[in-house]
Amino acid sequence: MASPIEMAAMRRAIVLSAFGLGATSPNPPVGCVILDASGRVAGEGYHERKGSAHAEGNALAAAGAAARGGTAIVTLEPCNHAGHTPACRALLLDAQVARVVVAITDPTSRGRGGVAELRAAGLSVETGVLAEEALKVLGSWRRSLLRGRPTLTWAYEVAGGRVRGAVGPVAAADELLWEADAVVEAGGRLWEAVSDRHGSGMMRVPPRWDGGDVAALVAALAAGGVRQLLVSGGADVAEPFLREGLIDEVVVFVADTGRPADRLVSELGLLAGFRIEHVGRSADHVRVLARRDDLREDVAQLA
Numbered sequence: 512m513a514s515p516i517e518m519a520a521m522r523r524a525i526v527l528s529a530f531g532l533g534a535t536s537p538n539p540p541v542g543c544v545i546l547d548a549s550g551r552v553a554g555e556g557y558h559e560r561k562g563s564a565h566a567e568g569n570a571l572a573a574a575g576a577a578a579r580g581g582t583a584i585v586t587l588e589p590c591n592h593a594g595h596t597p598a599c600r601a602l603l604l605d606a607q608v609a610r611v612v613v614a615i616t617d618p619t620s621r622g623r624g625g626v627a628e629l630r631a632a633g634l635s636v637e638t639g640v641l642a643e644e645a646l647k648v649l650g651s652w653r654r655s656l657l658r659g660r661p662t663l664t665w666a667y668e669v670a671g672g673r674v675r676g677a678v679g680p681v682a683a684a685d686e687l688l689w690e691a692d693a694v695v696e697a698g699g700r701l702w703e704a705v706s707d708r709h710g711s712g713m714m715r716v717p718p719r720w721d722g723g724d725v726a727a728l729v730a731a732l733a734a735g736g737v738r739q740l741l742v743s744g745g746a747d748v749a750e751p752f753l754r755e756g757l758i759d760e761v762v763v764f765v766a767d768t769g770r771p772a773d774r775l776v777s778e779l780g781l782l783a784g785f786r787i788e789h790v791g792r793s794a795d796h797v798r799v800l801a802r803r804d805d806l807r808e809d810v811a812q813l814a
């Protein structure tokens with residue numbers, strides 16, 4: 512069982528991993544903390560973007576010799592393949608860590624996977640540690656791989672009976688760009704959410720969508736590396752995606768117009784089939800985050 516020190520380090524790794532949100536796709540945002548043999552933090556790191564070092568590589572480089580006999584705490588199963596970077600499984604063995612604590616296993620791991628290899632090499636390995644919390648960061652990536660399509664978030668503003676795209680007019684909505692890979696908005700304009708954030712050539716996004724076959728569009732975006740797509744627009748933009756059951760979550764910015772609450776609630780009828788996960792307040796808006804009812808993960812499958 513993971514110790515309180517290991518759990519605290521896992522939470523630290525989860526927070527670190529979020530620095531990679533909106534930048535690592537098609538790769539996952541992963542965080543790693545190395546504890547030395549006495550349980551002190553010796554190094555930490557996260558995956559910044561595809562083509563650069565994995566989280567484990569960065570954390571081990573920071574820890575140096577202090578990793579020997581220590582514990583690697585990592586939000587995703589160490590990889591078992593040499594790709595753009597050496598296999599994390601090999602890096603951990605070379606560094607002579609004694610134990611590896613993992614939040615979520617990798618549904619795409621190669622061969623028998625990093626966890627099985629590390630166990631076979633004699634390391635103590637524990638999985639499923641704070642998996643639900645790690646999923647707050649890795650969820651879009653994991654879901655996208657399992658379903659073969661990006662997670663779609665529809666962001667809109669409700670103001671005075673009008674519904675319009677939130678990216679641009681609502682400053683708080685622009686923050687969503689930092690967790691997204693690409694955006695589609697009114698007129699079919701498509702763009703990388705934050706220009707060049709994924710590195711040159713990593714995000715292949717067609718410049719326009721003609722309003723036609725949404726399934727084909729979503730498949731093209733998945734093939735181009737998009738794991739999280741922001742749909743910003745009124746019902747006209749979202750309607751084709753809603754019709755195909757492709758919208759996974761909505762972020763609604765309800766403008767504070769001083770109008771009666773019952774009017775606002777009727778405008779939120781667009782949320783049917785979604786369940787509210789979070790409601791918050793900013794200076795000019797109430798912000799509602801809602802997810803499709805069927806989007807809950809089976810936690811038992813994460814370990």
Ligand SMILES: Nc1nc(O)c(N)c(N[C@@H]2O[C@H](COP(=O)(O)O)[C@@H](O)[C@H]2O)n1
Pocket residue numbers: 538539541557558561562564565566567585587588589590593594595596599617619620
């Ligand atoms: N454990 C782990 N830590 C990271 O920091 C990672 N980025 C991954 N990614 C896994 O490896 C695949 C990407 O490999 P390349 O970087 O393209 O060689 C990715 O699909 C994950 O399975 N894992």
